[in-house]
Amino acid sequence: MFEDPLFWLFVGPGLLLGLYAQARIKANVARYSQVPTPSGVTGAQVARALLDAQGLADVKIESTEGVLSDHYDPRDKVLRLSQKVYYTPSVAAAGIAAHETGHALQDAEDYFPMEARTYIVPIVQLASQIAPWAFVAGLMLQWNTLTWIGVVLFGASFFFALLTLPVEFNASARAKELLIRKRLIGPDQIEGVDKVLDAAAWTYVAAAVSAVGVWLFYIFMLLGRGRSASAARG
Template sequence: MLHNISPIYILVIGAMLVSWLIQWRLRSKFAKYAQIGLQSGLSGKQIAELMLADHGITDVRVISTEGRLTDHYNPADKTVNLSEAVYEERSASAAAVAAHECGHAVQHATAYSMLQFRSAMVPALSSVATYMPWILMGGVFMIRTTLIPLGLGIALFSLTTLFSFVTLPVEFDASRRALAWIDKRGIVTPQEHAMAKDALWWAAMTYVVAALSSLATLLYYVSIFMGGRDRR
């Protein structure tokens, strides 16, 4: 039976499993480092505000948002949104996350090209996100009569895959900026720097796996499309 299973299908399932493992590892790392107090005694909020000030950014607010690992920078309203734990905590993981999100604010302020490219894609993706799953599903069911819906769905899904890969340099660059700044500013000790780097590395891996999962899913639909075309 196993030899009849498509390699692409196995790849998709494997990517889902790896994604779950990465998420589990990320949460365990953050939980571990959150228990170790930062010697500088600064909270995530204070670190974020300090990094923004050091880069001459005065029009970005640092606010608290509900949940865990919900941290993000919103370029639309220029806010650094830190999860409740990161906002209040004084740990290496909180320092890493706060500085990372401010790294996105610095990218925005300096017109970092990849961030601009990603931001330009958001309106198009938002408009198709609601309909794309239905188009793909309908295309699969209609494959014996027409390939057009599935082909359209694949074209739309390829945009989300491209977005996932464009996100990678944006995230890695934000982490690079964050680690360089907290080290130069003396926010962390060498040991705390290693913990912050490790936390950000695992966070980055979630984006890598998401991009690869999106690519695997895209290839899965392409394989269905090619199979349908061959049967015609």
């Protein structure tokens, strides 16, 4: 598969975009982690202030291990921030904390794309496990229907990545608006928040491009085999 030029034609753009996105987010987080917030508030304090202001005092905030491991857990109603975000009074930490707070607000408002993404997670996980087995088994058994089932299941990852885009973009928009409205970030510092969150957004775009690239590769590979089989019979 890796020797097939068609594989790199479809998957390559997503991989390159992913490398670009990762380099960009690391550079912007490193840069704006050195820029302090106006009042010296940490990421955890930013998140707490925004949650309380929106009537979400029941949402807990916890520190978690890892780098850029920040996330909101809608099942437990917990906002988990990496230690560098939780304890750091920087523009980067404030932007990331506000972004995750945006997800908590989406959850509280039953924001449809987020609700849909949450519900399909088990389905996508199951489909991702079954897809390669169905695809390979279909090829080995020369059972075209089973092979196409595998291809369709591969598409679940693309659908999930596509559904993730509005969820993440909306959370970032909420974050920027809330930070300014609550005066936790000055107008002159919102540019730093923009760069950090925009760089993070590119990682989700890269994931979507990669997912559709992989999906298209399997579709074209299967179609190619079908044409080859038809030609052999002819």
